[in-house]
Amino acid sequence: MKIKNNTIYIVLYFVMFFVHFAIWQILKIGFETTFVKYYLFLTLLFVMVLTILSIIKKIYPTYIGFAFMGLVMFKIMIMFLIMKKLNLSEVPNYKIHFIIPYLISLLLETLYAVKLINKDEVTVEAKDE
Template structure:
């Protein structure tokens, strides 16, 4: 049984969540509701980006990179709005606890987009050879 590449990135995201939650509990930081609400929102954004990139690959496969750049800008804008709503600055060392998971999810999304672009290039090469 072969695991889809989308599933691998989602599993890695949840491993990051459980690892971070374990560290959070070990350090006894508190603010568990803020932590859970932040991760719910981050998970929602992560799944939206992965889903939209998959849709772009099916409809407009040549524009995956542009879609990714637009989604990253959208995600960053939404994160600044939500950070104020969740009062993340009340948590001690909030930059370490909230910026690092955001960056890790961004790296996972980037790797997913790169895989989509690479598979698109592989599928296009035989077509180009047939046309010549």
């Protein structure tokens, strides 16, 4: 059985979530509802980016990089808007607890986009020969 491309990235994302939640519980920080709301929103954005990149790959495979850059800018804009609504600044050491998961999800999205771009280059080169 072959594992799909995006399945690996989704599994790694949820491993990050469970590790972070375990650390959160060990440190007894509290604010679990804020934590869960943040991860629900971050998960929604993560899945949205992977889905849109997959759709762009099928429709316009040469524009995956541009779509990725646009999605990253959109994601940053939305995160700044939602930070106020979730009251993230009330959590002790909130910068560490909320920026690191954001950056890890961004890393996973980047690796996924690079893999899509590399696959597209291989198919384009094969067509040229």
